[in-house]
Amino acid sequence: MNVEEALRDAMAAEVVGVQAPPSLGQAVRRRNRRHVVRFRVAGVAVLAAAAAVAVPVALTAGPGAVPDAGVLAGAGATGSGTPAASASATATGSGDTVAVPGNVVPDMVGKSAAQSDAVLKEAGYTVRVTKVVSDGAPAGTVVGQTPAPGTTAPAGAAVTIIIATAAGPAPSATAGTEGAQDPSMPQDLGDLGDGRTLGGVHVGYLPKGLEWGKWSGKDGFGKRSYTTSWVEPGLEPGMYSVQMVVYRKEAAEQFAKRLQSFAAQGAKPVEIGGRKAYLVSLSDGGERLNDGGTPTIAWTIAPGVGVEVMMSPDYAAKLGKAVADKELNKIAAGATLDK
């Protein structure tokens, strides 16, 4: 038998038992919905009450202290009888990454907010709530979540559930800007002029071709946070190319913790104007480093003032990774405190 034949034969034998599951189509469509929701959320997260609900005392260790947390979560989940009870061992089996004890995140899509909150807390997660104006889903139901169902996350990790709400405050004529594209986009900060100064931070540099997204939001990312986005002309309403969040006060404290968690996850800092910044690719929830996620640069621009600039994965893909990183660096370098 020649080697080509032998190899063909071996490969066939290797995969002969593999069949795509019948649920694949459903899974793909669900993933697709999440994708769409994610972008809406990224743009609209603003409406949000990103309320971090307290972690049960025994689980406050958080993602940093993984082994203990894993054990605790295992115990908690077994008692609860929730879908997360399958728990603990799954992450170790994949052989993909360094084993991290964690739980399988239960699928909450379609459930009510209250139910999801209870189930997730039982399973040992911190629950964050983000609201999004939804066309389809009934108000109060979960339309998306991060991390995705079926993935694993260590106990104490934050799971963000995205809850549908009825349309927000009616669009006001005072939005002022012609073509303020999406009636559901908030204008919390009023007319920002050229859209380059918000929360006391001025954006001196933006990639060529971007224009202000003509919306702005307040406190969507914790108490005192400010956000807006810039888009390529013609982008659908609710989408963003580059989004910035300025964190102050309490939100800045949360933000500082998130920066520390990036370092704990192995992110290497870069220097922006003499300060340490993290140029990372983040999971949907913005908590975890994740290849192929949302390119993000985050740093503390002044004591008590955090800034995070996200680039939409679509826009980043268009630029290419190297250029995308460079642009994020330049945006960060060009940002100054507005005197």
Add this chain to the structure above:
Amino acid sequence: MTEEDEAAFDEFLAARSTALLRTAILVCGASESDAEDMVQNALEKVYRHWPRIRHDNPEAYARRVVVNGAISKARRRKVLREITFAQPPETPVESPDLGLRDVLITELRKLPARMRAVLVLRYWEDLSEAETAALLGCSVGTVKSQAARGLARVRAHMENLEGASA
């Protein structure tokens, strides 16, 4: 997306998803669940652009996404493995009763990701050299040389085994 688009997508899945999953497993050397995740990811991209690409060889598009995803995943895994184990476990415990197939698969897994992809596409998917080159975005010459080197390495082990058992 019209209902007809949806139905056509379902048909496409029924016809092609198992083959894609198998290819992903072979290229990536992954567990079935990892490969499934990759295939889901690729199919989500297909689904997103379905109305546009459904008449324009969606299978080739899906295969390209799967194979490229599998290559980069395999590379990441290799890096991780090398970090995790100071000495990469390149010297597996060669159990004497490993069959020829197992030896070949083990050998296949040890090849660099791209070389493995070439072998899988050429000998499992039965793509031509030109199709393989187009899919991987390299020249036909590269496909030829990668295939030849990959086969040579597999052959060497096969002969060892045959020599040993003779």
